[in-house]
Amino acid sequence: MYIDSHCHLDRLDLTSFDNNLDNVISAAQLAQVNQLLCVSVTLEDFPSMAEQTAKYENVLLTCGTHPLNQGDEVDQNLLAELSQSPRVVAIGETGLDYFYAPETKAVQLDSFRKHVRVANQLNKPLIIHTRDAQQDTLDILREENAENVGGILHCFTETWEMAEQAIAMGFYISFSGIVTFKNASALREVAKQVPDDKILIETDSPYLAPVPHRGTQNQPAYVVEVAKHLASIRGQSVEHIAKVSTENFNRLFKLK
Numbered sequence: 001m002y003i004d005s006h007c008h009l010d011r012l013d014l015t016s017f018d019n020n021l022d023n024v025i026s027a028a029q030l031a032q033v034n035q036l037l038c039v040s041v042t043l044e045d046f047p048s049m050a051e052q053t054a055k056y057e058n059v060l061l062t063c064g065t066h067p068l069n070q071g072d073e074v075d076q077n078l079l080a081e082l083s084q085s086p087r088v089v090a091i092g093e094t095g096l097d098y099f100y101a102p103e104t105k106a107v108q109l110d111s112f113r114k115h116v117r118v119a120n121q122l123n124k125p126l127i128i129h130t131r132d133a134q135q136d137t138l139d140i141l142r143e144e145n146a147e148n149v150g151g152i153l154h155c156f157t158e159t160w161e162m163a164e165q166a167i168a169m170g171f172y173i174s175f176s177g178i179v180t181f182k183n184a185s186a187l188r189e190v191a192k193q194v195p196d197d198k199i200l201i202e203t204d205s206p207y208l209a210p211v212p213h214r215g216t217q218n219q220p221a222y223v224v225e226v227a228k229h230l231a232s233i234r235g236q237s238v239e240h241i242a243k244v245s246t247e248n249f250n251r252l253f254k255l256k
Contacts, residue, residue: 177210
């Protein structure tokens with residue numbers, strides 16, 4: 001059994017699924033992907049995302065504002081209110097992205113701190129997006145006591161040094177289809193070093209479809225390809241990757 005620890009079901013183009021999210025979920029289950037974490041990118045869209053996925057018992061939610069979706073300052077009270085839903089198991093995705101939006105650095109930093117504070121308030125883990133912002137990301141996690149709740153550095157593309165420091169704070173490292181890309185040799189070296197008890201797999205669908213589906217819309221069923229590549233990189237069986245990543249997900253979110 002596999003788990004897609006990060007997807008955006010509300011962002012999928014459902015045209016090729018007969019305009020029915022049921023068919024996405026069915027395709028995932030056919031591939032033995034039986035649990036999905038649907039990740040929020042704006043507070044404005046959270047209610048719609050929750051409504052779209054309400055009938056699926058195997059879909060858990062997060063609540064937050066992506067660092068690239070920073071308009072006005074994040075309403076910390078609204079974030080806390082929406083995140084109290086029992087379906088919401090994590091806060092985010094939040095974090096810092098200086099690669100695409102260095103000009104919004106000040107707003108991103110403020111938003112990130114607010115998300116960590118709400119996570120601590122509600123005792124829920126964090127879903128972290130970080131790109132070209134290693135030191136600031138680690139500094140805020142430390143300053144805001146994020147080790148109290150832990151979480152996931154999702155779609156990881158940074159260095160082993162960053163991964164090691166995050167792991168020391170109780171964070172898990174999640175790999176996406178990027179690890180299958182031809183130009184991702186440095187990332188594959190990082191993937192070899194993450195301990196079994198800190199590794200997760202994800203699609204980040206509809207983005208970043210793994211080889212051999214690169215160039216098409218990603219979907220949760222394709223997380224199996226990420227598992228296969230990680231298994232090959234790490235010299236392990238795909239069954240082992242499925243087992244440990246599922247155990248890690250369940251441990252982080254306190255699931256049975």
